[in-house]
Amino acid sequence: MMHAVPLKWAGCGSKIAKMEIVGKSHRRYDALYKARGKAVYVDDLYFPHMLYAGVKRSPHPHARIKKIDPGGLKGKKDVFFVSYEDIPGANKLPIIFDDWPVLAPGVARFAGEAVALVAAPKKELIPELLDEIEVEYEPLEAVFDPELSMKSKVRLFGDNNVFASYYYDTGDIEKGFQDADVIVEDTYRTPYQEHAYIETQGMVAVPTPDGGMEIYGSMQCPFYVQKAVAGVLGIGMNKVRVVQMETGGAFGGKEDMPSQVASQAALLAYVSGHPVKLIYSREEDILSMSKRHPGIIKSRVGAKKDGTLVAVDTTYILDSGAYATLSPAVLWRGTVHACGPYRVPNVRVRSYAVATNKVPCGAFRGFGAPQVIFAMESQMDRIAEELGMDPAELREKNLVREGDTMPYGHKLAGSVGTLETLKKAVEKSGWKEKRKTYGKEEGFKKRGIGLATIFYGVGLGAAGKQLDRSGAYIQITEDGKVAFAVGTTEMGQGMKTALAQIVAEELGFRYEDVAILPTDTSRVPDSGPTVASRATVMSGNALRNAAKPLRETLIKIASELLSVPPEKIELKLGDVYVDGSPKLSLDELIKEAYRRREHMASQGYYVAPHTSWENKEGGEAYMVYAWATKIAEVEVDLLTGEVKVLRITSAHDVGKAVNPTLVEGQIEGGAIQGMGYALMEDILTEGGEIINNNFSTYIIPTIVDAPEIIPIIVEREFDKGPYGAKGFAEQPLMGIAPAITNAIYHATGVRIKELPATPERVFEKLLKAGKVELWKEK
């Protein structure tokens, strides 16, 4: 698939008039070896004298640990045991409040929390060895509901169990509602979502002779892992090297959690002096690793007769689980995204992340935004209905445009493709026609079409800005090839490919001549986490900065060799061009550079543009925003409540699609994950304990469920992004759920206010609304 290429890129003094590689769908860098079964994931690593590890976990949601007795393990040859008392450094994982211990120190606060570790030379011995460890617990009163937790006498954090809280006010909310002709008010609930990456968490820790530790594993954020392991072992970060292995899916679930897994493996490696491999089973992964936060969203929205929004009042509560981990950051993003991509003059937002005795929740594609989007986009449809307006028209009327100010005070300078995504999605999906015809089917299967418009702040934003910088390294070899390294990670999203294209473009290489070095903390400086759809922008810009001196050197030499002024020289596709024709091969030019002993390696660094935030006023929350419109078509079976998604049209303003096929792949994959969130995925707990901890009880979409997906790419370039790109990977999931529930409403007149819209839930609603009887009578 080829897409039109804009003619100019005016940045960093580039001489490239037209892009040769960026914007084209080059073959995914890592696909070939993955398809041959040759990719090396962490469980594929073996070291001499390596031990295997297991984790003993608390079965209680809240309990005092009175005694940990390694029982018969003591004195067993080559068997190693670790409890919190054996931790040489700090028993805390550094993230925001540094509150999650590696091993429960005296009190366990959720069912599944790690209590002790064991390692032995044979993997199959581990279950028995774990059984030999005896832990004496005294169960404590526990709290599972976030709203009750705020008033509970069970103390988990501070004096009200609220980990974090944000607010902002714009305009005059009371007056806003007085001016409204129509007001809708409701409470929406969203469930847990399990990442369900097909590769579970895993790490190998290898002690080094100088008292340090090497870590190999599945992760998004090697620099988090480096800091955590150094802290737990009480050694310098300069003695911890972290190498990312091929990572079998992450979706946010491998942002902070790998610090935990790596610290456990590292403790056993430290105690034993052996390499230690720790691979989580599917069950313990689901029990103990983070999830998407369940959310409660109380929303009140007011509009004028003509559809103009005048007031939005949102209270957002997150069920954070036992430790804060990333909750404050997740909550902040949700707070910023609470009112949707709309012009709203009067706003009041209050948000709370609350501790409960359940598994800690953390990062998951969308990071606190999908919950509030579900509420706001449901509310938008309700307003449209009250006013007898088309939901697409209502959005069109209120969507922000360039020059508008977001409800939290951020004036949008450029790269605002909201309206374009709406228009294209509406057109391509046949919205207008289907709004009229769907729902009128004879019989017990009814069709519906629904939409949602969303925005997403790219990068860490003001709440994480101290981490928002990235490094890169490029090395040109004498044979005319190039290798590069970055500090962000590939997890299937296609980062390596996009960055290889950028490097090839910048320096005039053929795509095939670019190689990518593994992400390794010893190769580039701390580049922050690979989250928030930031890798293309941050590493892309760091690479462009690294490429700059190399390109200058090459052009200088070429200009001397060819006796033409440097501004006439173009490097592209493996050749040196003058006036549009190739004069010299890049190979030759590089050989000459080597002969002259030029420095053919370079470091680059990039710091994210300014962002700001203050409670009350808000601020310039993110460096740039991505915009999207989702349209879902469904068929609801009135007899069973079953919802079948027929088609999803998903239009995204990505700034610039560095590789359109990869962008489409993200749109497709994210849509299906969003569909799982809408219709089937939920973690069930009993007394705080997760009861559906495998793939036969935690259901994710299979190939049978996959509907047709129509991806649409809109390109409103971001002036600070590499080639105009502004980051993309999370947005495809966001807004799918309300598009589906809005479509269910269109089909049946039944409004789903709590996800997932399982057949049971939909059927119950249909029954209550008399829709099933209605059919019977006919």
Next chain:
Amino acid sequence: MKKLTVNFTVNGERVRLRVPANRTLLDILREDLGLTGTKRGCDTGECGACTVLMNGRSVNSCLVLAGEVEGAEIITVEGLGGEEALHPLQEAFLEEDAVQCGFCIPGMLMSAKYLLDRNPDPSEEEIREAISGNLCRCTGYIPIIRAIKRAALKLKERK
């Protein structure tokens, strides 16, 4: 644990091993034979990442015990293409960009091979049916369906 000796072939090579009776084919492949292309996503028959062909049929290797392997012919992802050449399925997966994180892919390929071996011209329905035991969390399955259709065409052209 009782040990037993098993004889079988993997990707055309004869293997003779002495293993505990409760060892799974997945562990035999990965841990004993170093064929780590076959992946473990659950170990309980729910994800399909460990799919291999056993006597021409697709199986979840995490559910096959050592004793059942006696005399069997096993094909894993490593035996799908040659050292040099790719199998048309692999080619099609690359061409359709059906590989993201890659963890489900070896299993997907083997399930797809089983389908095309039996049914060289599958309908989309049949493709969905054949792959319904293989979970993928990245691609949304859409490019996988496209890739299998494409591979079927390639195989036909080669005949």
